[in-house]
Amino acid sequence: MGLSWADMMKYLVAGGIAGGVSRTVTAPVDRIKVFLQANSKYGGLLSCLHALIKEGGILGLWRGNAMNLIKTVPDSAIKFMVYEQAKAITVKSNSRELSLHHRVLAGSLAGCTSQAIIYPLESLKTRLTLRKTGQYSSILDAVVKITRKEGMRWYYRGFLPNILGVIPYSGIDLATYETIKLHYLLSHEDGQRPSLLYFGGSAAVSSSFGLIVTYPFALVKTRLQALEIPLEEKRVGKIKELTMIDVFREVIQREGVFGLYRGVLANLIKVIPAVCISYMINEKCRQSFGLKLL
Numbered sequence: 001m002g003l004s005w006a007d008m009m010k011y012l013v014a015g016g017i018a019g020g021v022s023r024t025v026t027a028p029v030d031r032i033k034v035f036l037q038a039n040s041k042y043g044g045l046l047s048c049l050h051a052l053i054k055e056g057g058i059l060g061l062w063r064g065n066a067m068n069l070i071k072t073v074p075d076s077a078i079k080f081m082v083y084e085q086a087k088a089i090t091v092k093s094n095s096r097e098l099s100l101h102h103r104v105l106a107g108s109l110a111g112c113t114s115q116a117i118i119y120p121l122e123s124l125k126t127r128l129t130l131r132k133t134g135q136y137s138s139i140l141d142a143v144v145k146i147t148r149k150e151g152m153r154w155y156y157r158g159f160l161p162n163i164l165g166v167i168p169y170s171g172i173d174l175a176t177y178e179t180i181k182l183h184y185l186l187s188h189e190d191g192q193r194p195s196l197l198y199f200g201g202s203a204a205v206s207s208s209f210g211l212i213v214t215y216p217f218a219l220v221k222t223r224l225q226a227l228e229i230p231l232e233e234k235r236v237g238k239i240k241e242l243t244m245i246d247v248f249r250e251v252i253q254r255e256g257v258f259g260l261y262r263g264v265l266a267n268l269i270k271v272i273p274a275v276c277i278s279y280m281i282n283e284k285c286r287q288s289f290g291l292k293l294l
Helices: 005-025 027-038 045-056 065-094 100-130 139-150 152-156 159-187 196-226 231-235 244-255 257-261 264-288
Strands: none
Touching (some): 005 027, 005 065, 027 045, 027 065, 027 196, 045 264, 065 100, 065 139, 065 264, 100 139, 100 152, 100 159, 100 196, 159 196, 196 244, 196 264, 244 257
């Protein structure tokens, strides 16, 4: 059948702790990344950083992090748990070790499952990250105002490009990470575990590769989430709700093909330490819980 309920809970807890710690550490860079994705008025990393500090102070760089944690902890927990469950079921049904394409499929399934469940939180996190000082007094205030103004459908705006990006990203990320880890284990037959630094380096390589391949979908998703379209104006046809294709076309026309990679440097600066911390903590928690390495 797969994992036991006890092991599923252990994978959930390990993934949740890893995701929460990594996102808090890298929250300022994540906020800069979201602003660069959503706006074309900022020239680059430093100008965006200066503008954000001027508008909200140093602590303003962590604006939206509470929502980030509410989103990231279950996202990370579900992704790692579903990935391990998919692997366990595949191994049992095939009675042999997983091939690379099985790992890619398991990773894609894990990413899709977690995103389908937490995507409304992802949308809310983007809006809270982009908000100006005093725009929302709390997360609940943001939910009430956004729902009243733009309706419930807003929470899944940008879901299609997000899933189209998540399928290859999660598959590439998790499969590449475990392939690198498996290579280490096969070359160290004495049972020696890789160091945490090795885990971190493997995570940085796998996640960076997946991110570069799928980044345009992430940018389009953020642009769609950032759009404010009042429900009343949409109903009377004053404002057309943009589609994924509309945003792709608009970005390419205004900023060229490289516009689809706007903010990618900030994202890499955020992702590399974030995934290093996340995977290292996840592996440490798994070791503490007595879970297997692969």
